[in-house]
Amino acid sequence: MNDEELLGFIVTLIKEEIGKNGSFSPFNLYSLHKLKDKGIEEDKYYFCIQKLINANAIIMTDEPGGIFYKRYKLTPIGNLMVGDSTEFIFLEPENYVKKLKEEINNIDSITISYIEESIKAYKEDLLLSSTVTLGCASENSILELIESFCKFINDPNLIQDFKKEWGIKSKYEKLKNEYKNRKVKTQIESEFKKLGCTPR
Numbered sequence: 776m777n778d779e780e781l782l783g784f785i786v787t788l789i790k791e792e793i794g795k796n797g798s799f800s801p802f803n804l805y806s807l808h809k810l811k812d813k814g815i816e817e818d819k820y821y822f823c824i825q826k827l828i829n830a831n832a833i834i835m836t837d838e839p840g841g842i843f844y845k846r847y848k849l850t851p852i853g854n855l856m857v858g859d860s861t862e863f864i865f866l867e868p869e870n871y872v873k874k875l876k877e878e879i880n881n882i883d884s885i886t887i888s889y890i891e892e893s894i895k896a897y898k899e900d901l902l903l904s905s906t907v908t909l910g911c912a913s914e915n916s917i918l919e920l921i922e923s924f925c926k927f928i929n930d931p932n933l934i935q936d937f938k939k940e941w942g943i944k945s946k947y948e949k950l951k952n953e954y955k956n957r958k959v960k961t962q963i964e965s966e967f968k969k970l971g972c973t974p975r
Contacts, residue, residue, distance in 0.1 A: 778819065778822065778823060778898075781815065781819055781820070781823050782823045782826065782827075785804065785820075785823055785824065785827070786827075786857055788804060788806050789802065789804075789833070789847075789849070789857055790857065792804075793849060793857075798849055798854045799848060799849060799854070800848075801836050801846040801847065801848050802846065802847055802848075803845065803846050803847070804820075804824070804845075804847070824847075826898075827853070829900070829902075830852075830853075830856070831850050831852050831853065832849065832850060832852060832853035832856050832857060833847045833848065833849055833850065833853050834847065834848050834850055835847055836848060871890075871894065872887060872890060872891060872894075875887070875890065882916075883915060883916070883919050885915050886912045886915045886916050886919070889908050889909070889911045889912035889915060890908075890909065890912045892908045893905045893906075893908040893909040893912065896908060914943045917943060917946065917947050917950075918943075918946075920950065921937055921946060921947075921950050924950060924953070924954070924959070925937065927959070928953075928959070933953065936949070937949065937950075
């Protein structure tokens with residue numbers, strides 16, 4: 776059982792525990808003790824539980840006890856990530872990227888690469904690197920959005936105006952203003968209606 780499979784097992788266990796007593800009731804992870812018979816090192820348990828703590832999904836209570844007897848609680852964020860969701864996406868990199876591609880089927884490959892790199896860095900506790908690469912993914916998505924917007928408007932002068940803006944923040948602010956001033960939303964909704972669908 777690799778780290779991701781063990782994490783999935785722990786999340787399933789948490790779901791079972793909170794299903795008995797409610798989302799914000801304390802729970803323990805005693806059932807993990809059964810996996811020791813399969814030769815899984817205890818350090819792996821600590822590593823996966825720490826991942827959940829780092830993600831602000833669970834917190835430890837003040838009650839004494841070892842890893843199997845210690846009582847934990849879901850945070851409000853954890854309740855959204857684990858308790859209320861039918862799928863646990865955030866800490867499962869492959870599933871996260873798969874879900875992203877399903878939701879945005881034409882997402883740029885460079886953006887995906889940045890996101891994958893960010894998740895890998897996060898898994899290695901390289902939080903600063905993870906944040907930076909996730910920021911790169913966000914910036915690249917904005918640039919892709921601007922490019923699509925300019926193609927839709929088909930205004931060469933607008934393309935040049937965007938090129939004059941140096942920072943990504945100023946580019947994004949200009950995009951919002953142009954979107955509003957040119958009443959593009961109305962045009963887009965009209966195009967979607969012709970296709971028989973609704974813009975998200």
